[in-house]
Amino acid sequence: MTSYDLSGRKALVTGAAQGLGAGMASALAAAGAAVAVADINDELGHETVEKLRSGGATAEFVHLDVRDDAGWESATASVVAAFGGLDIVVNNAGIEVTDLLIDFDAEAASTLLSVNVLGTALGIKHSFRTMRPGGSAGAGGSVVNIASVAATIAFPGIALYSASKSGIDRLTRVAAAESGKLGYGVRVNCIYPGLTPTAMGNKLAVETAALGLFESPEAAAGAVAELTPLGRLGQVDDMADAVVFLSSDAAKFITGAGLPVDGGMGM
Secondary structure, three states: OOOOOOOOOEEEEEOOOOHHHHHHHHHHHHOOOEEEEEEOOHHHHHHHHHHHHHOOOOEEEEEOOOOOHHHHHHHHHHHHHHHOOOOEEEEOOOOOOOEOOOOOOHHHHHHHHHHHHHHHHHHHHHHHHHHOOOOOOOOOEEEEEEOOHHHOOOOOOEHHHHHHHHHHHHHHHHHHHHHHHHOOOEEEEEEEEOOOOOHHHHHHHHHHHHOOOOOOHHHHHHHHHHOOOOOOOOOHHHHHHHHHHHHOHHHOOOOOOEEEEOOOOOO
16 A cells, blocks of 8 residues: 655755745655755745754755746756755745736736746746656656646636636646656646635735725635635645645556645535
């Protein structure tokens, strides 16, 4: 029977200085992986690394703007040099902009699409280059992209964010097909997290209420819970556990899949 043991694996998680990313990094480390915390926030990133190390994990910080092609090349090379390989990449880094379509700012939308879609695409690119046969790691591996329940439902106020997360879903499936067809040995999957009360999730509740879509942030969160068959918001460990599963040998015959971790909200 297979397990979720990741002992000996080497992982890189983007946007891992805080929120969902930090939770995913912690869960991967608890399963036995060495973890590189990649983020643009150096201070919080180093704090997260110290927390992981204090729990006995092997962890390093890597400064990375996921929109930077050369930055990705440097980051993956640094992880391989530090850990002796790279087996798992979690493309978690992302931003959210709340606005009505009639009012959205083109510059803010361009930044969102660049971080969420281009950043994920570059993560896939450099994961493949590193993990495929002949790459600096060269033993195959797993890529887990973080989409959102927003890719599967029509929630007002987040049209551009929803579009970006739908794009991540399509990137995942095409990447899985290319990896399989070209013999890279890299599985590529994504998860669709439900609303989680992280800083980003709380910001969404506040901003949708400010747009007049809900009476208050509490009402916004309550509306999401009412739309969720399990009757609650998601928790960081719900999402982190799904990432560990998809990174493990328990998912060794799963690729090109989108796993809802949303309490049934998107069904």
